[in-house]
Amino acid sequence: MALQRPKGTQDHLPEGSPKLSLDVKASAFAFVQDTARRVMERAGAEFIATPLFEEAELVRRGVGGSTDIVRKEMFTVYYFGDHGGYVLRPEGTASIVRAYLQNGLRQLPAPLKLWTHGPMFRAENVQKGRLRQFHQVDYEVLGSKDPLIDAESIWLMWEVVRELGLSGVRVKLGSIGDPADRETYNTYLQELLAAHVDRLSDDSKDRLGRNPMRILDSKSAGDQALIAELGVRPMLDFLGEEARAHFGAVQGYLSDWGVPFDLDPSIVRGLDYYRRTAWELHHEGVGAKSALGGGGRYDGLAAQLGGAEVPGIGWAFGIERLLLALEAEGVQLPAPEGPALFLAALDEENVGLAARIALEARSAARVEFAYRALKPGNAFREADRRRARYAAVIGSEEAAGGVLNVKSLATGAQRAVSVSELRTFLLEQA
Template sequence: MAIQRPKGTQDLLPEGSPKLSLDTQASAFTHIQDVARRVLERAGAQFIATPIFEDAELVKRGVGGSTDIVRKEMFTVTYFGDHGGFILRPEGTAGIVRAYLQAGLKQLPAPLKLWTHGPMFRAENVQKGRLRQFHQVDYEVLGAEGALVDAEAIALMVGVVRELGLKGVRVKLGSIGDPEDREAYNTYLRGLFTPHLERLSEDSKDRLERNPMRILDSKSAQDQDLIRELDVRPMLDSLGEAAAAHFAQVRAYLDDWGVAYDVDPSIVRGLDYYRRTAWELHHEGVGAKSALGGGGRYDGLAEQLGGPMVPGIGWAFGIERLLIALAAEGVALP
């Protein structure tokens, strides 16, 4: 039997290939990257590229020890049979912030807008639009903390997919507050869930101590049933004064610019470095898991990686998932 490609990966094929589909068409990937480049560089972003493997500690500190990525989904890199200190990158933000700190990019004028594209790796259960090697377009802004930067980032994400011809997208917008807001909210969640510990999934039992907010993002049906039964108060109702004012400013900019969104109190995002603004971009044509991508603010990430405090915000979307949405709408690519 001939050797097959690894499960959860796919080949990008040239025109005329007998088994060609939109999400394996090399020219479709190139087109998306070209449109992203045009939209983002028009807004002042510069291209950056980081290694596809990084020190494992970078991801553990940046993404967070309570996440599924660190606990279940990391691909470890070994060489000479005995080194396991590196992993294939599961997302792009931590590596870009690491490069920003290491290369002294803080000396450049702020805000510094950066973008990249490339493969990411997660050991996931393979399903439609969810691969073990997948490709992202990533946009980051470092060195600015005002709500204007948040709103612009959201508008640019929508702008890229609109310029590609995609119409049926919607922004789901939320806020996860400042660290003190999250700490108070996590205390509330621990008190709420602890009496029902035995009804939580094994993953959520672990999250209850590490980061209870991650329970709200659980994929377990039994966890979601319990959340509904307990009528959990959303994070948006627990924002401090500063975070609430910031969220109101972000919404005001988006309203002024005509960028449609739905306020979604359930948005908590899956990575530990987020704070304040968080959002997801959805399209029903992708399937039950309708998110094309998402983003948020991560002002504390640089400090977690051993650097000074650097405000940051960014987003990423999956190219494969975007191609599924384009195919669902029948958008013809050039």
């Protein structure tokens, strides 16, 4: 039996592959990444790339030692003589903040907007839209506490999916307040749930003493039923004056800009370095768990990683989840372009000439050529199969005269173009 790819991973395939679907189209991934790049770079974001593996301690501090990601889902990296101190990155934020601190990026103008994309890794149960190697687009802003930064970050996430063609998307918006607000809320939860500890799941029993807010995020149906039965008050009821004003300002900006959002008091971030704004982006077409991604403010993360206090906010969405939403809405992504020109020799003696002309023309556009002589009909059929815009054949007459009859495959119109002017012709058609 031939070897198979690991469970929970995908091959991203070229156009025309027999088993092609939207979620494995290399062109679909490229389209999402290019759209994200265009939107975020227009807003002043700069690209950053970090390693696929990091120190395990970075992930423990940056994601949280009590999270399922750290406790159950990390891929540990071993090599000869190593004790297993590295893990494949499960998300992008901690790595970007680490790179910011380590490389002195605080010296750059603030707020500093950064973005990246690439694979992430979690050892979780494989299901629709949930893979062990998945891909994210990630955006982070470091150096400002202004609520205008929060609102712009949410707008950018919404704008990316809007430019991709999605319409059935809404923002679910919440706030987790300041550290003092969270302390008050955690005390309230502990006092309320202490009398019902025997009904909590094992994970939630553990969280009750250390981080009660994370109980609200429990995956246990029993925990959620208990929360509903007790009428647990939301974190929004416990916001202090400053956090409430910040939250109101964010809502005001989003309303002014026409970003659709719903207040969702159930959105929580249980780790100590999170502050104030938290949100998720939802689409009903991706299944029971409708979140495409989310984000939040993490003003305490840089200090948690051993650096100075640096305010930050960011978001990420899963590309695989996004492609499911595009498919559910029936959004047709643009077909990838083929070469601007396809060249073919009519006889073996001119194959090398066709190759030389193609290589020289590539400074202007994508140009492909046939590696063996073809008859005219076969040459134009091959050009069409490759989705070329133009095609030309080279025989003894073209070789002697240095002029090509370049044919538009869309209209059938032909134009005589000298070999010396071919590059200029291709630049004009771009």
